[in-house]
Amino acid sequence: MAIKTEVKLAGVSLKNPVLTASGTFGSGMEFSQFVDLSKLGGVVTKGVSVVPWEGNPTPRVMETASGMLNAIGLQNPGLDVFLKRDLPFLEQFNTRRIVNVCGHTTEEYVKAVEILSESSADILEINISCPNVKAGGITFGTVPKMAEEITKAVKAVAGKKPVFMKLSPNVTDITEIAKAVEAGGADGISLINTLLGMKIDIRRRAFALANKTGGLSGPAVKPVAVRMVYQVANSVKLPLIGMGGIACAEDAIEFLMAGATAVSVGTANFHNPKVTEEIVSGIEAFLTEQKIADINEIIGCVR
Amino acid sequence: MKYSIGTVISIKKIGEGIFDLRVAEPGIARDAEPGQFVCLYSDDGAHLLPRPISICERDEESVRLVFRIAGYGTKEFSEKKPGDTVRILGPIGNPYPAFTSNVIVVGGGIGIPPMLYLARKCKEAGLKVTTVLGYRDKNTFLDEEFKAYGDVIIATDNGDLGVHGTVVDAIREKDLDVSLVCACGPMPMLKGLSKYVLEKGGRCYVSLEERMACGVGACLGCITKTKQVDGHSHVKNQRICTEGPVFDASELDW
Numbered sequence A: 001m002a003i004k005t006e007v008k009l010a011g012v013s014l015k016n017p018v019l020t021a022s023g024t025f026g027s028g029m030e031f032s033q034f035v036d037l038s039k040l041g042g043v044v045t046k047g048v049s050v051v052p053w054e055g056n057p058t059p060r061v062m063e064t065a066s067g068m069l070n071a072i073g074l075q076n077p078g079l080d081v082f083l084k085r086d087l088p089f090l091e092q093f094n095t096r097r098i099v100n101v102c103g104h105t106t107e108e109y110v111k112a113v114e115i116l117s118e119s120s121a122d123i124l125e126i127n128i129s130c131p132n133v134k135a136g137g138i139t140f141g142t143v144p145k146m147a148e149e150i151t152k153a154v155k156a157v158a159g160k161k162p163v164f165m166k167l168s169p170n171v172t173d174i175t176e177i178a179k180a181v182e183a184g185g186a187d188g189i190s191l192i193n194t195l196l197g198m199k200i201d202i203r204r205r206a207f208a209l210a211n212k213t214g215g216l217s218g219p220a221v222k223p224v225a226v227r228m229v230y231q232v233a234n235s236v237k238l239p240l241i242g243m244g245g246i247a248c249a250e251d252a253i254e255f256l257m258a259g260a261t262a263v264s265v266g267t268a269n270f271h272n273p274k275v276t277e278e279i280v281s282g283i284e285a286f287l288t289e290q291k292i293a294d295i296n297e298i299i300g301c302v303r
Numbered sequence B: 001m002k003y004s005i006g007t008v009i010s011i012k013k014i015g016e017g018i019f020d021l022r023v024a025e026p027g028i029a030r031d032a033e034p035g036q037f038v039c040l041y042s043d044d045g046a047h048l049l050p051r052p053i054s055i056c057e058r059d060e061e062s063v064r065l066v067f068r069i070a071g072y073g074t075k076e077f078s079e080k081k082p083g084d085t086v087r088i089l090g091p092i093g094n095p096y097p098a099f100t101s102n103v104i105v106v107g108g109g110i111g112i113p114p115m116l117y118l119a120r121k122c123k124e125a126g127l128k129v130t131t132v133l134g135y136r137d138k139n140t141f142l143d144e145e146f147k148a149y150g151d152v153i154i155a156t157d158n159g160d161l162g163v164h165g166t167v168v169d170a171i172r173e174k175d176l177d178v179s180l181v182c183a184c185g186p187m188p189m190l191k192g193l194s195k196y197v198l199e200k201g202g203r204c205y206v207s208l209e210e211r212m213a214c215g216v217g218a219c220l221g222c223i224t225k226t227k228q229v230d231g232h233s234h235v236k237n238q239r240i241c242t243e244g245p246v247f248d249a250s251e252l253d254w
């Protein structure tokens, strides 16, 4: 039986629903020694801004039970280098290019999206949910009115590129933000970004991370993420990229059943650099075993 | 760099809480150079980040890792038995350059292991090697093995053995020629040593440590500040796992 694993995100077809989560996979270059990027549905690149960002002081990462905290602070080379080096690298592979964008102000987001609208990116993912930068970022993702405004502003300059807004779980009601970005004209939604957390080094009587707080990711956050994907799937009509703690094919399938059309795999790459490819084949094995001819049958099948 | 499943050949306790582990993985062992490291992964998915451990020695078949129990992962590795498997990634990072002049090799505490392979490599290249090792007290490890490659000077924090004080105190007391120094150890030691060496007009290479999440250069968790703009992000942050762990101390902004 030929199994169909192809899915469509706002008109863009992916050979399978498995993507990488922004910030955990660089632009694919480093991980391409372990994974055949052409086997993935797409690569979501590390957040990029108009000019280079330095990021936060170290320590930037800490392990926590079944997860980790990070406060990288969106270090990135800026669009010039990204467009000359990173995007062309990805063009060599038969995989979708999803470019994650960050900014401090509306103007910065708009400028970046304007430039990227002319690039080879297939989809733009707008990070309005990073908990690790002081200005901008998360504030756009926690106030519905601002989320709607920023969505409108980037959509106005995105040209033909589908725009996915990436939402923060650090809100009382994520469906409000989801509805706001839908009203703003978003083509899709990515969720979840990391949960704001903290760890204290009791011997040093100090914060474990130099930034004091960091974003929690990994298997520890998965049930929260599945719940939020389910809630958002049932409150907007947009396609969703679901993520948060996915470490195996079974985890990915939970997100699909909750209503995500595609999934991103992040922290799990750190525990097993080949995990994305293993998830692709694991999903195929599940579909075969369950005699499911088309993966689209299970998307949002749990109501 | 290779991600693979290695097999434990042997494991020995060589000091209080210090273990000597040999892992067979020819693909990693053959490429390993002095200063590089591997990452070992816990078998327990709740401890998901890789544990960086320096390559202490190697042969064609295996790498030798010497580590101190510091928490969950290193405890798990210390309980491995011959024949057990362990997931391993490596070799990682930039090695020490190939030197052409006499060298002082300095190790402090659990920074000592990687210097053994470097000392051997330098000796095999026909260079004179002088080793300076810093320990807390008389509970030393690996010092006997360094003697095969040249003179060994020991410093202890409590004065139990050798020079009473730090490795810098020992170098000063013996008035060693510090034209070329390579070091691995705790941050205060590396800073003190490189200051001394640079002031004397020598060259100092140091091997740095930082918390790591990916080990492959993708997460940007492990950076150190440098004077020059880096090639990856075009800021002044080099990745310790990729551009390091070995750095020319004069290029660091610490």
Ligand SMILES: Cc1cc2nc3c(=O)[nH]c(=O)nc-3n(C[C@H](O)[C@H](O)[C@H](O)COP(=O)(O)OP(=O)(O)OC[C@H]3O[C@@H](n4cnc5c(N)ncnc54)[C@H](O)[C@@H]3O)c2cc1C
Residues within 6 Å of the ligand: A062, A063, B037, B049, B050, B051, B052, B053, B054, B055, B066, B067, B068, B069, B070, B071, B072, B073, B074, B075, B110, B113, B114, B208, B209, B210, B211, B212, B245
């Ligand atoms: C390049 C490099 C080379 C190293 N070489 C050696 C070696 O040869 N021998 C040796 O004994 N130790 C070495 N270390 C330190 C070693 O990585 C840590 O002791 C080890 O990761 C502790 O893990 P754990 O699970 O036992 O401790 P836990 O405290 O349970 O670890 C929790 C988390 O913190 C990280 N972590 C804890 N301590 C350190 C540290 N000092 N540096 C970086 N990450 C840390 C762990 O990797 C893990 O992600 C090296 C570190 C680096 C960066």
Ligand SMILES: Cc1cc2nc3c(=O)[nH]c(=O)nc-3n(C[C@H](O)[C@H](O)[C@H](O)COP(=O)(O)O)c2cc1C
Residues within 6 Å of the ligand: A021, A022, A023, A024, A046, A047, A070, A072, A074, A100, A127, A130, A166, A192, A193, A194, A216, A217, A218, A219, A221, A243, A244, A245, A246, A264, A265, A266, A267, A268, B213, B219
């Ligand atoms: C080290 C690290 C860096 C990250 N950087 C970004 C980023 O640049 N932009 C972004 O939108 N999300 C970033 N994230 C969030 C992830 O893309 C993802 O939303 C989150 O980690 C949850 O998925 P996971 O549990 O599979 O990692 C980062 C996460 C980690 C762990």
Ligand code: FES
Residues within 6 Å of the ligand: B211, B212, B213, B214, B215, B216, B217, B218, B219, B220, B221, B222, B223, B239, B240, B241, B242
């Ligand atoms: S550990 Fe991820 S970049 Fe070095």
